[in-house]
Amino acid sequence: MESLSQTEENYLKAIFKICENEDKPANTNAIASELQMTAAAISDMLKRLSSKELVHYKRHYGVTLTEHGSQIAKTLIRKHRLWEVFLCDVLNFTWDEVHEMAEQLEHVQSSELIFRLDRFLGRPKFDPHGDPIPDADGNFEMRKQIALSALQENESGVVVGVDEHSSAFLQYLDQMHLGLGVKVKVLEIYKFDNSLKISLGAGKELTISNKVSENLLVQKK
């Protein structure tokens, strides 16, 4: 088992991310956009990944991960999210600061390191953004989560995650005290722009745009 370059690892992650949502092959342009590279570079690399049997690749059709490629991608996600927990819980970074560092830390090669980090952190099941951390076999713990925008008037939920990870969005949520674990209730839906009036735990009320409620994931309560 030759070990992969960081570059190759990043391709596998990108393909995983794209195929995760829609259940069809990833196309070249989508990968190019995800990795901020030209389509030509992607075509180039897909041939190499294919010869290493990390992806199923059919020219002009699209690409999916093989079982092996998928395992590697899931391990990378596991490492990324465990390091994010470390950075937030142990070194007290905020949830909007940790992505770039985790992006580098995830490439450190040592399964024993990840095993011990996981144990040290108390085998967390979710990262600081509420994303599930796959176990050592690559299994994700799934939750019944929906966008806040899907709640009806007078329904309540607990914030368990976000669908957008930009610093700007995360910092906005901090400002509004809309962090993970906060209980929210939809008081009113303004039909013309789908903005919401919601109440937070301590009797506080807040109006948020549809853009925000679409990207806030809650568990119905």
Next chain:
Amino acid sequence: MESLSQTEENYLKAIFKICENEDKPANTNAIASELQMTAAAISDMLKRLSSKELVHYKRHYGVTLTEHGSQIAKTLIRKHRLWEVFLCDVLNFTWDEVHEMAEQLEHVQSSELIFRLDRFLGRPKFDPHGDPIPDADGNFEMRKQIALSALQENESGVVVGVDEHSSAFLQYLDQMHLGLGVKVKVLEIYKFDNSLKISLGAGKELTISNKVSENLLVQKK
């Protein structure tokens, strides 16, 4: 300030390491041997590092680090040794297991990360092998340490470091209970091969080869 590749960083570290001991320029072959590469590759890279003003390079003469290059090398050493402390103190790895992981972790780019890691670890001054950790400005705390082989009969010292970092040597020291902080006394010097009979704290006696005593650093007591 363009950030350097891991490869370039490794060259700076190698040059620093070579110049650290002997106070003269590092020659091409020494660097090649340190990095396990051909001399041609070194010549090649030295030109590039020189154009970035990280080294003073004079053909057929040798190479030294510029102030800037030296600062980068010291920061890398700081990062490497702090991560080693993390791996041993927090994740309970042994001192012979941590080098390779630290070798990768040291390349993670974030000064805030290192600042916080240092604080979390309690601002340690030495790594698990007793090597000094430079402060954020690159200053090393120097100790009056000598090889155990330099002690006379009936002189005592405390083990504070090692000059050789191979797993084999470190594991041997563990087996003999010759870790950092152990107080040793030279009972007898066998002239024909310079092996030593020494006593450890709890009345235990031990005979060690000259190879061992030359690589064990002690503080005279």
Next chain:
DNA sequence: TAATATTTTTAAGTTTGCTTAAAAATATTT
């Protein structure tokens, strides 16, 4: 279905960081 637009691939060229082999510079020995 023919024309047009989009997507993907191929081709050619670049940079980084290595290699081997040969040439050049410096050191050592006789």
Next chain:
DNA sequence: AAATATTTTTAAGCAAACTTAAAAATATTA
């Protein structure tokens, strides 16, 4: 000092991972 040995550099070439530009395949639209 001349001959030999060592060290260092240059030259040519290679693989990885990109780029731009052109060609080819697939999709869309009139």
